[in-house]
Amino acid sequence: MAEIRIISLRKIKIGSHVQCDIYSKDGHLIFKKGNIMTEAIIDRLESMGVTRVLVEAGTVELVDDESKKPEDDGLPTDNIKEYSETFMLKKEFEQGKDALLNKDVDGAQDVALSIASKLETSNDIKKELDELKYGTEGVVTHSLNVAVLAGAIAIENGFAPKDIEELVVGGMLHDIGKLYIDPNVLNKKGRLDEKEFEIMKTHAEEGYRKLCDNRGVSHKVRMMAFQHHENNDGTGYPKRLRGDQIMWEARIIHVVDVYEAMTAKRCYKDHLLPGDVMEFVMGKYSTMFDIKAMDMFLKTIPAYRKGDIVRLSDGTQCQVLESNPLNSLRPLVVDLKTMKVMDLYSDRNYLSKTVTELIVKEGEVVKTQ
Numbered sequence: 001m002a003e004i005r006i007i008s009l010r011k012i013k014i015g016s017h018v019q020c021d022i023y024s025k026d027g028h029l030i031f032k033k034g035n036i037m038t039e040a041i042i043d044r045l046e047s048m049g050v051t052r053v054l055v056e057a058g059t060v061e062l063v064d065d066e067s068k069k070p071e072d073d074g075l076p077t078d079n080i081k082e083y084s085e086t087f088m089l090k091k092e093f094e095q096g097k098d099a100l101l102n103k104d105v106d107g108a109q110d111v112a113l114s115i116a117s118k119l120e121t122s123n124d125i126k127k128e129l130d131e132l133k134y135g136t137e138g139v140v141t142h143s144l145n146v147a148v149l150a151g152a153i154a155i156e157n158g159f160a161p162k163d164i165e166e167l168v169v170g171g172m173l174h175d176i177g178k179l180y181i182d183p184n185v186l187n188k189k190g191r192l193d194e195k196e197f198e199i200m201k202t203h204a205e206e207g208y209r210k211l212c213d214n215r216g217v218s219h220k221v222r223m224m225a226f227q228h229h230e231n232n233d234g235t236g237y238p239k240r241l242r243g244d245q246i247m248w249e250a251r252i253i254h255v256v257d258v259y260e261a262m263t264a265k266r267c268y269k270d271h272l273l274p275g276d277v278m279e280f281v282m283g284k285y286s287t288m289f290d291i292k293a294m295d296m297f298l299k300t301i302p303a304y305r306k307g308d309i310v311r312l313s314d315g316t317q318c319q320v321l322e323s324n325p326l327n328s329l330r331p332l333v334v335d336l337k338t339m340k341v342m343d344l345y346s347d348r349n350y351l352s353k354t355v356t357e358l359i360v361k362e363g364e365v366v367k368t369q
């Protein structure tokens with residue numbers, strides 16, 4: 001899982017040397033790597049309306065010293081009890097959890113194949129994707145979510161059945177190396193030191209090795225575990241591969257892995273809205289992620305969906321009429337007061353407007369800042 005976090009701007013320690021570029025929630029670069037954070041900079045950013053920022057874990061010193069806190073991957077607390085009864089894959093998630101916790105690769109593969117076949121016959125994959133947000137904690141739930149998301153991308157983009165299956169299995173097993181990480185490191189609640197961070201990073205290679213021990217696992221699936229933290233520009237790990245050197249399937253898992261990690265409730269007190277994550281992901285177009293994999297991802301998982309009630313930057317409350325496959329942050333909406341339809345993507349009159357809030361349901365409002 002990529003170590004990317006959303007933090008409150010006020011959590012960054014004054015005087016600390018920031019070792020990563022910092023982005024605002026709308027994807028703008030607001031702070032250059034290598035500079036020192038000052039009170040004045042924080043004040044200025046706050047005056048611009050920036051209160052939460054996206055950073056890479058371990059590169060920013062935090063006030064409460066939690067910068068290198070890993071995701072709550074504590075296996076003992078992993079559970080999937082919050083899934084609704086209507087969730088089509090509920091049974092598979094329960095079985096998949098058992099298989100993964102027992103490090104049962106064959107069992108996990110069987111469950112993944114069952115997930116793939118259910119997804120292929122599903123009339124409404126996107127409804128199933130909606131259920132994923134109810135997942136709670138840990139590497140197991142993350143793996144199951146990634147499996148379903150990867151399968152959905154494969155189906156939405158017309159992959160052959162064999163390729164769909166392999167992506168689902170790869171999603172299920174991509175982080176299996178984490179199950180072999182020293183629990184004291186994996187479950188550590190406080191700051192990971194550099195050495196512990198290096199240990200965490202070994203999960204990609206470790207997972208690959210464990211999967212090589214099982215003859216029933218395909219080469220592609222093994223490589224998805226090995227390469228899912230490689231970045232398109234060669235800055236990833238473990239081999240710092242770039243572009244075409246990274247197996248195509250691993251590039252898809254990489255995008256899904258980051259997206260799932262950032263939207264999951266388990267990660268942070270303030271888990272990100274899909275729109276926030278999408279903006280971050282789009283900001284990493286071609287640096288962290290492969291462009292083609294990103295396009296397939298965006299086609300499958302829109303930031304705002306038909307029926308969502310959103311607020312625009314000018315305060316108007318709108319309903320999404322259609323999500324936009326070309327830019328999922330700029331859907332077709334209708335102003336609920338005037339009933340004027342606005343195409344935020346192609347109509348020049350509305351280019352200055354952005355979606356700033358997502359009103360989830362029954363009037364519950366989640367602010368994006």
Ligand SMILES: [Fe+2]
Pocket residue numbers: 001002174175203228229
């Ligand atoms: Fe990972």
